[in-house]
Amino acid sequence: MFKWLISMIIIAIVATGCSSVARNETSPSPQNNGRVRTQQTEPRKKEIKDSKQVAAHLEQLAKGIDGVTNAHCVVFGNTAIVGIDVDAKMERSRVGTIKYSVAEAFRKDPYGVDALVTADLDLSERINEIGADIRRGRPIAGFAEEMADIIGRIIPQMPRDVLPQEPEKQEAPKMNKKL
Numbered sequence: 001m002f003k004w005l006i007s008m009i010i011i012a013i014v015a016t017g018c019s020s021v022a023r024n025e026t027s028p029s030p031q032n033n034g035r036v037r038t039q040q041t042e043p044r045k046k047e048i049k050d051s052k053q054v055a056a057h058l059e060q061l062a063k064g065i066d067g068v069t070n071a072h073c074v075v076f077g078n079t080a081i082v083g084i085d086v087d088a089k090m091e092r093s094r095v096g097t098i099k100y101s102v103a104e105a106f107r108k109d110p111y112g113v114d115a116l117v118t119a120d121l122d123l124s125e126r127i128n129e130i131g132a133d134i135r136r137g138r139p140i141a142g143f144a145e146e147m148a149d150i151i152g153r154i155i156p157q158m159p160r161d162v163l164p165q166e167p168e169k170q171e172a173p174k175m176n177k178k179l
Contacts, residue, residue, distance in 0.1 A: 046110040051075035054111045055131070058082055061105055061112060067098040072128040080115040082106075083124025095119050126150060
């Protein structure tokens with residue numbers, strides 16, 4: 001009987017050791033492929049349903065910051081681009097401070113938290129033109145035209161790439177001289 005009891009204890013120990021109970025100390029399974037899964041901790045972007053209303057809201061928010069004389073906003077999909085106008089005689093460091101203040105104000109706003117803010121005068125004017133084209137009912141054409149202008153200003157012109165214009169070939173008058 002003693003042998004019988006020891007045999008049962010050994011079988012119970014072996015059966016307990018072979019069970020597939022989930023444990024925290026287990027090694028990663030090959031199904032994970034080495035990827036780590038995390039949960040989203042930052043709030044997701046708020047979906048923009050009425051782009052005109054959001055653009056007007058962000059413009060007013062930016063205009064409320066000291067030093068901003070005007071603001072222009074364009075919304076594409078779920079992204080807002082805001083151009084701010086400041087006094088042209090203002091120092092660059094002060095312009096950066098104002099731009100930072102606008103970004104701080106936007107950070108507290110659910111629609112402005114992911115907005116792009118620029119204080120560049122040319123870009124701000126181009127954003128204004130894009131907004132005007134959207135209001136005129138030509139959003140894609142207006143955006144394409146302004147992007148072409150922006151890219152044209154960014155890309156340098158290399159003298160080597162410039163082809164000289166050939167003057168129109170004019171035929172020399174033929175002379176009817178008989179010698």
